[in-house]
Amino acid sequence: MINVLYAATSPTWEEYEAPLRRAFDAAGLAVDLRRDFAPEKVDYIVYAPASELTDFTPYVNTKAVLNLWAGVEKIVGNTTLTQPLCRMVDHGLTRGMVEWVTGHALRHHLDIDHFLDHQDGSWARYVPPLAQERPVTVLGLGELGAACAQSLAQLGFPVTGWSRSPRAVEGITCLHGPEGLDQALSTAQILVLLLPLTPETENLLDAHRLAQLPRGAVILNPGRGPLIVDQDLLAALDSGQIHRATLDVFREEPLPPAHPFWAHPRVTVCPHIAAETRATTAAEVVAENIRRSEAGEERLFQVDRSRGY
Numbered sequence: 549m550i551n552v553l554y555a556a557t558s559p560t561w562e563e564y565e566a567p568l569r570r571a572f573d574a575a576g577l578a579v580d581l582r583r584d585f586a587p588e589k590v591d592y593i594v595y596a597p598a599s600e601l602t603d604f605t606p607y608v609n610t611k612a613v614l615n616l617w618a619g620v621e622k623i624v625g626n627t628t629l630t631q632p633l634c635r636m637v638d639h640g641l642t643r644g645m646v647e648w649v650t651g652h653a654l655r656h657h658l659d660i661d662h663f664l665d666h667q668d669g670s671w672a673r674y675v676p677p678l679a680q681e682r683p684v685t686v687l688g689l690g691e692l693g694a695a696c697a698q699s700l701a702q703l704g705f706p707v708t709g710w711s712r713s714p715r716a717v718e719g720i721t722c723l724h725g726p727e728g729l730d731q732a733l734s735t736a737q738i739l740v741l742l743l744p745l746t747p748e749t750e751n752l753l754d755a756h757r758l759a760q761l762p763r764g765a766v767i768l769n770p771g772r773g774p775l776i777v778d779q780d781l782l783a784a785l786d787s788g789q790i791h792r793a794t795l796d797v798f799r800e801e802p803l804p805p806a807h808p809f810w811a812h813p814r815v816t817v818c819p820h821i822a823a824e825t826r827a828t829t830a831a832e833v834v835a836e837n838i839r840r841s842e843a844g845e846e847r848l849f850q851v852d853r854s855r856g857y
Contacts, residue, residue, distance in 0.1 A: 557599055
């Protein structure tokens with residue numbers, strides 16, 4: 549019997565219990581799934597960074613901690629966590645992100661907000677360019693970034709992707725490193741941020757880098773709030789350097805009612821919905837990782853502590 553501790557408070561036990569049990573059964577795993585075990589008896593921990601569990605020291609026999617969130621920045625620096633950590637990447641989460649990014653990229657490409665702002669009886673014709681004339685840059689070419697980049701490329705956008713280390717994604721112009729970042733920003737009429745949050749990426753999009761974008765660029769951030777310096781973005785919006793921004797993630801969530809993003813006419817605030825974890829598909833990933841671990845196979849999406857993701 550494999551002992552699995554459910555140690556997440558968000559997502560909730562009520563949401564995940566049945567999907568996890570079905571996934572374990574489908575994978576042929578004999579699992580005792582509970583919210584309470586003696587720590588030394590726990591084989592695997594299903595976890596989310598909102599959990600009350602912060603000290604992993606007593607879990608001396610735990611083989612892996614399986615995160616239910618894609619982001620691990622709130623746990624990866626926990627010095628008591630010596631067990632292998634796996635982040636969540638599942639096809640339901642990926643499809644949700646692809647649909648969010650593609651939908652908002654098309655919204656801005658077609659300038660739908662312009663027409664919504666001019667429902668005043670005036671017949672002011674505006675014809676947007678074709679996708680092939682609208683270069684897009686995706687910062688971050690992990691599972692989510694690569695999928696979004698390819699979806700946009702299939703619609704005809706010329707897509708450049710940037711990552712810290714070399715990557716190859718079919719149909720995408722891939723750049724890396726500091727010089728590659730400058731080049732990737734210089735052509736980005738639509739910029740999509742899908743980088744993990746690390747010391748190297750925090751505040752990446754500051755006044756200097758915002759100024760490197762083509763004037764009138766649009767920013768989509770479904771990645772991590774602290775990738776952007778808020779005040780620098782607001783200044784760039786006010787000057788016209790940035791035309792619009794659609795933001796799904798923020799330094800503080802929920803975004804405080806007094807934050808200037810709420811009132812800015814060219815900012816769209818979304819309540820962190822771009823890539824919500826779906827219980828059914830996430831449970832399948834958890835079950836597959838336990839199956840792999842028990843079989844001595846390589847686990848999926850295991851975090852590299854040295855890189856922070």
